Structure formats: C-alpha cells, structure tokens
Amino acid sequence: MTNPARELSPQEKTWQVHLRLNEALGLLSGEPRREPMRELISTMLSHRTTHANEEKAYFQMLERFPTWQDVINAPFEELADALSPAKFPGAKAENIQKALRLIEREHPDFSLEFLRDLDVPEALDWLMALPGVGLKTATLVLLFNFQKPVLPVDTHVHRVSQRVGLIGATVTHDKAHQTLLEMLPPEAHVLYNFHRHLLSHGQKICTWRAPKCEQCVLQDLCNYYEEVRSKGIDR
Known part of the structure; x- marks a missing residue:
C-alpha cells in the first residue's frame, strides 16, 4: 500500500509537520529568551x-x-x-x-x-x-x-528533517538552512515554532538512538517509520 505521505511534495509535507507539531506541542510566542x-x-x-x-x-x-x-x-x-x-x-x-x-x-x-x-x-x-x-x-x-526570517538548523532539526523526508539524506546542515527555509513562509513566528518544535521532537521523541516511534505524532508522514520501524527492522 502506498504511504499517503509519499504523495505529498516536500513543501506540503514540511507544512504538515509544522501544523502537526504545533497542535501537539502548542504555539510558542517567540519572545526572546535572552538578550x-x-x-x-x-x-x-x-x-x-x-x-x-x-x-x-x-x-x-x-x-x-x-x-x-x-x-x-x-x-x-x-x-x-x-x-x-x-x-x-x-x-x-x-x-x-x-x-x-x-x-x-x-x-x-x-x-x-x-x-x-x-x-x-x-x-x-x-x-x-x-x-x-x-x-x-x-x-x-x-x-x-x-525576528528575522531565517531558520537555524541544529543536529536535532537536521536529523528529524532527514528521517521524516523533508530533506534528502545527503543534504548538509548548512544546505538544510536554505532548503527548509524555502519550503516555509518567510514569517518569523512560523520559523521560530518550526525550529523549536523540531528541536524538542528530536530531543524527546526522534532521538538519535532508539527513536520512540510508537509515541510519534508524525508516523504517517515519516519515511523512516515506513521504511524501517513499521517493518520491525532494528536500525
């Protein structure tokens, strides 16, 4: 059976991930945490x-x-x-x-x-x-x-983006800044929530070792889940 997520363009999938994590984690105000x-x-x-x-x-x-x-x-x-x-x-x-x-x-x-x-x-x-x-x-x-329209990509944002399939497996951290940025509206509050939510998701759920796929709200959007975890492959 074809995964519906495969029929989404990378831009459409990126927006769906953003909406899904907004709903699961709640919108953040974007107020500066530090000077x-x-x-x-x-x-x-x-x-x-x-x-x-x-x-x-x-x-x-x-x-x-x-x-x-x-x-x-x-x-x-x-x-x-x-x-x-x-x-x-x-x-x-x-x-x-x-x-x-x-x-x-x-x-x-x-x-x-x-x-x-x-x-x-x-x-x-x-x-x-x-x-x-x-x-x-x-x-x-x-x-x-x-509140400039830029998108920081750290290790967690990069890993989640690759696993879900927003960016390719060979896209570097630096290239991912621009690739992901181009798939989202150039609005600071959107970019802030996208960054913070993917960071949190990577720290707590989509961890480097033993990702908690059974708890993930992105299962039906995720290439990694479809290709690896849903088939019981330990990787």
Missing part, C-alpha cells in the same frame, strides 16, 4: 555541549569575569578553566575573546541592537565574520532576538 549578547555567547558555548553544561560554563565565566570587558582582559588559561564544563573550552575561550574584541571595536557598549536594522544577508555576514560563529549560531541570534 542578544547572552544568546550569542551562550550559543557559541553550546557546540557539542549539553544545555546544562552550556549554562554552567556561561555563569561560571561571568562569576569570575562579570563584564564583557573583564572577559576580554581575562588571562586565557583562567577563562578556559571557567569554561571547562563546555566541550573544547580552550578553543571557545579563544573565539569568545576574539569575537568580543571585534564587537567592542565597532560597538563599545557591546550592544547588538544595530542588527535589527540590517537586512538578513548583511546581518548574517556580520555575525559570521566573528570567530567561532557559524550559520547555526548566526541564524539563531537573528531569529530569536530580532
């Missing part, structure tokens, strides 16, 4: 690090070095030690100090509010010129703090 500098530095710390350890590293850093100027002036070894709960604390300490120096050069008040007035390509270019800031971090800051 922009906090979002930027915390996201830099989050690479390959759990949220709990990201938070621990961030607050441990500010406990020892309470201002951004203090962080810039901190002895490298001491800053790296403060960031030790995060993975690769030395590399992150170096990138954070370099990024803060560049920000200070143009904006001595360490405010990122100027990004609100830039168009998306210009804002992305500015952020991604900072050491340690890639496309995921830049899009997350622009969407979460400035």
Whole structure:
C-alpha cells in the first residue's frame, strides 16, 4: 500500500509537520529568551555541549569575569578553566575573546541592537565574520532576538528533517538552512515554532538512538517509520 505521505511534495509535507507539531506541542510566542549578547555567547558555548553544561560554563565565566570587558582582559588559561564544563573550552575561550574584541571595536557598549536594522544577508555576514560563529549560531541570534526570517538548523532539526523526508539524506546542515527555509513562509513566528518544535521532537521523541516511534505524532508522514520501524527492522 502506498504511504499517503509519499504523495505529498516536500513543501506540503514540511507544512504538515509544522501544523502537526504545533497542535501537539502548542504555539510558542517567540519572545526572546535572552538578550542578544547572552544568546550569542551562550550559543557559541553550546557546540557539542549539553544545555546544562552550556549554562554552567556561561555563569561560571561571568562569576569570575562579570563584564564583557573583564572577559576580554581575562588571562586565557583562567577563562578556559571557567569554561571547562563546555566541550573544547580552550578553543571557545579563544573565539569568545576574539569575537568580543571585534564587537567592542565597532560597538563599545557591546550592544547588538544595530542588527535589527540590517537586512538578513548583511546581518548574517556580520555575525559570521566573528570567530567561532557559524550559520547555526548566526541564524539563531537573528531569529530569536530580532525576528528575522531565517531558520537555524541544529543536529536535532537536521536529523528529524532527514528521517521524516523533508530533506534528502545527503543534504548538509548548512544546505538544510536554505532548503527548509524555502519550503516555509518567510514569517518569523512560523520559523521560530518550526525550529523549536523540531528541536524538542528530536530531543524527546526522534532521538538519535532508539527513536520512540510508537509515541510519534508524525508516523504517517515519516519515511523512516515506513521504511524501517513499521517493518520491525532494528536500525
């Protein structure tokens, strides 16, 4: 029997996934959870690090070095030690100090509010010129703090999108930002909910190991469920 989901275009399926997860998880307001500098530095710390350890590293850093100027002036070894709960604390300490120096050069008040007035390509270019800031971090800051129509794709969003069949198996994280973005309305509240809901779904249900397909509200839309789990294949 043909899976009805196979008859949907990727764009139609992406919208159905968005609606299904909105219904299951509830619409989020999109209000910023952190001020922009906090979002930027915390996201830099989050690479390959759990949220709990990201938070621990961030607050441990500010406990020892309470201002951004203090962080810039901190002895490298001491800053790296403060960031030790995060993975690769030395590399992150170096990138954070370099990024803060560049920000200070143009904006001595360490405010990122100027990004609100830039168009998306210009804002992305500015952020991604900072050491340690890639496309995921830049899009997350622009969407979460400035309601720009961009779509962050982290490991969870990428995995769920591939399993369900919104993007192909060979689509990279960076390519997925644009591919998924083009299949959704360019509206910040839609993109915010899509990102947050796929992230949550990937953390709690569509996990890397042993996805909980029996609890998934996307079963009838999902290529992975049709091809693997519904046939009892252990993969």
